[in-house]
Amino acid sequence: MARHLKPLVQRWSSRVFSVELDGAPVYFGIREKLRGATVLPAVFSRLQKEDRCYSLLVCNWDRIRGDRFHWELRDKLLKDLPPGSDVATMSSFLPDEKGSLVKGYFFKSRAENSPLIEGILSDLEHTDPVLVCSYSQSEDGQQWTQSLWSHAEKKQMKFYVVPSEAPEHHPSALNMINSDVFYSLDEACDVLKKCGDIIPETQSVLRMLPSRVDARRKPDFPVIVIEGLDATGKTTLTESLRDTLGATLLRSPPQCLSTWRARFDREPPIIRRAFYAVGNYITAEQICQESAKSPVIVDRFWHSTAAYAIATAVTGPVSNLPHDGSEVYCWPSDLLQPSLVVLLTLDPEERTRRLRNRGLMKTDEEQELDHNKLFRDRVEEAYRRIIGPLCITVDASPSADLVLQQVLLLIRAKCHL
Ligand SMILES: Nc1ncnc2c1ncn2[C@@H]1O[C@H](COP(=O)(O)OP(=O)(O)O)[C@@H](O)[C@H]1O
Numbered sequence: 075m076a077r078h079l080k081p082l083v084q085r086w087s088s089r090v091f092s093v094e095l096d097g098a099p100v101y102f103g104i105r106e107k108l109r110g111a112t113v114l115p116a117v118f119s120r121l122q123k124e125d126r127c128y129s130l131l132v133c134n135w136d137r138i139r140g141d142r143f144h145w146e147l148r149d150k151l152l153k154d155l156p157p158g159s160d161v162a163t164m165s166s167f168l169p170d171e172k173g174s175l176v177k178g179y180f181f182k183s184r185a186e187n188s189p190l191i192e193g194i195l196s197d198l199e200h201t202d203p204v205l206v207c208s209y210s211q212s213e214d215g216q217q218w219t220q221s222l223w224s225h226a227e228k229k230q231m232k233f234y235v236v237p238s239e240a241p242e243h244h245p246s247a248l249n250m251i252n253s254d255v256f257y258s259l260d261e262a263c264d265v266l267k268k269c270g271d272i273i274p275e276t277q278s279v280l281r282m283l284p285s286r287v288d289a290r291r292k293p294d295f296p297v298i299v300i301e302g303l304d305a306t307g308k309t310t311l312t313e314s315l316r317d318t319l320g321a322t323l324l325r326s327p328p329q330c331l332s333t334w335r336a337r338f339d340r341e342p343p344i345i346r347r348a349f350y351a352v353g354n355y356i357t358a359e360q361i362c363q364e365s366a367k368s369p370v371i372v373d374r375f376w377h378s379t380a381a382y383a384i385a386t387a388v389t390g391p392v393s394n395l396p397h398d399g400s401e402v403y404c405w406p407s408d409l410l411q412p413s414l415v416v417l418l419t420l421d422p423e424e425r426t427r428r429l430r431n432r433g434l435m436k437t438d439e440e441q442e443l444d445h446n447k448l449f450r451d452r453v454e455e456a457y458r459r460i461i462g463p464l465c466i467t468v469d470a471s472p473s474a475d476l477v478l479q480q481v482l483l484l485i486r487a488k489c490h491l
C-alpha cells in the first residue's frame with residue numbers, strides 16, 4: 075500500500091463510512107468480530123445476491139489536487155464502469171474529529187463484469203491516490219465483509235460491516251472550514267495561488283485583487299445587500315433601489331470577474347468557492363470607494379457564498395446542516411460588513427412561475443427544482459443562520475412596487491436614510 079494511504083487505515087475500525095442514497099447519507103461501520111446478530115446496514119440490505127461492491131477513498135495528500143482528483147474521478151467512473159453500477163458519493167470519517175473526512179465513491183457490479191472492474195481498479199490503485207475496498211457477501215447472505223481490495227484473499231484482513239449511528243450533523247461539516255467556506259482573503263488566495271499551474275486563469279483573477287481594505291472602516295453612506303435564491307426578484311429590486319435612492323449598484327462576483335466565472339464553476343468546490351470568496355473582497359473594495367459618495371446597493375455578497383457552499387456540501391434535510399451558532403456561519407473578520415442585508419423569500423410555486431415567465435426555464439430544470447426542494451430549504455436556512463450584519467427576511471411575493479416600498483421602509487428605519 076502506498077505510504078500516504080496508510081494513515082487512513084490506522085484507526086480503520088473507528089471510522090464511519092457514509093454512502094449517499096436517494097440524496098441523503100446512510101452510515102455503516104466495520105468490526106473485526108461480530109457480537110451476536112446484527113442487522114445489515116441499509117447500503118447492503120438492498121443489494122442482490124449477485125452484486126459485488128467496491129469503494130474508492132481518495133486520500134487527501136494535497137487537499138486541492140485531492141479534491142480535483144475526486145471531482146474528475148466521478149466522470150471517469152461513470153464513463154468506464156458498466157451500466158447499472160450506481161456510482162454513489164461516499165465518505166469516511168472519524169466521529170467528531172475535524173478534518174478527518176475522506177471522500178470517495180461506492181459502486182456495485184455484477185460478477186460477470188469482474189474482469190472489467192478488476193482492470194479499472196488495478197489501474198487506479200497503481201497510479202492514483204486511492205484506497206480500494208471490496209465487499210463480499212457471506213454464503214448465507216446474512217453478512218457483508220469489507221477488505222482492502224489488494225488484500226481481499228487474506229482472511230485476517232476482513233471486517234464485518236455493521237450499522238452505525240448517524241452523527242449529529244452531516245460528515246461534510248467536519249471539513250467545511252477553508253475547504254467549502256473561506257474566512258479570510260489569505261485563505262482563499264492561498265488556494266487560488268496553489269492551482270495557478272492547473273488553471274492558468276487564476277493569475278488573471280489574482281491580478282484583480284484589492285490592496286488591503288480595512289474591514290472595520292465605517293462607510294460614509296449605507297451599504298445594503300440584497301440576497302435570495304435565483305428569481306426571488308433581486309435584480310428587479312436592486313435596480314429600483316438604485317434609481318429611487320440615487321445609489322450605486324454593485325454585485326458579487328464583480329463585473330471584472332465575469333469572463334472567468336464559468337471556468338471556475340466547472341471546478342470542484344474548494345477552487346470554485348475560493349473564486350467566489352475572492353470576488354467578495356474585490357466587491358468590498360468597490361463598496362469602500364463608492365460608499366464615500368452615495369448609498370450602495372449590492373446584488374449578492376458573502377451570505378450567498380457561504381449559504382450555497384454549506385448547503386451544497388451537505389445533503390438531506392435541513393437538520394443535516396451544522397447547528398445554529400456554529401463557527402461555520404461566522405462572517406470573515408477581514409471582510410467589510412454591510413449596514414443591512416435583506417433576504418428575499420418566495421414560495422416555491424411563485425418562484426417557479428417567475429422563472430418560467432423569465433423564459434429561461436427548461437423542462438428538465440423544472441424537474442430539477444422540484445427534486446431540489448431540500449437543497450433550497452438548506453440554502454434558505456443557512457442564509458438565516460449566518461452571524462454578522464443585521465439580516466432581515468422580506469416576503470417577495472407581493473408586486474415589485476410593494477416589495478420596493480417595504481424594503482425602502484426598512485432601509486429608512488435601520489439605516490436612517
Ligand atoms: N415582486 C415581483 N412580482 C412579480 N414578478 C416579479 C417580482 N420581482 C421580480 N419579478 C419577475 O420575476 C423574474 C425574476 O426576477 P429577477 O429580478 O430577475 O430575480 P433574481 O435577480 O433574484 O434572479 C423576472 O421576470 C421579474 O420581472
Ligand SMILES: Nc1ccn([C@H]2C[C@H](O)[C@@H](COP(=O)(O)OP(=O)(O)O)O2)c(=O)n1
Nearest residue numbers: 303304305326327350374375376378379382
Ligand atoms: N457572492 C456570491 C454570488 C454567487 N455565488 C454563487 C452561489 C451559487 O452557486 C451561484 C448563484 O448564482 P446565480 O447565477 O444563480 O445567481 P443569480 O441569482 O442569477 O444572480 O453563485 C457565490 O458563491 N457568491
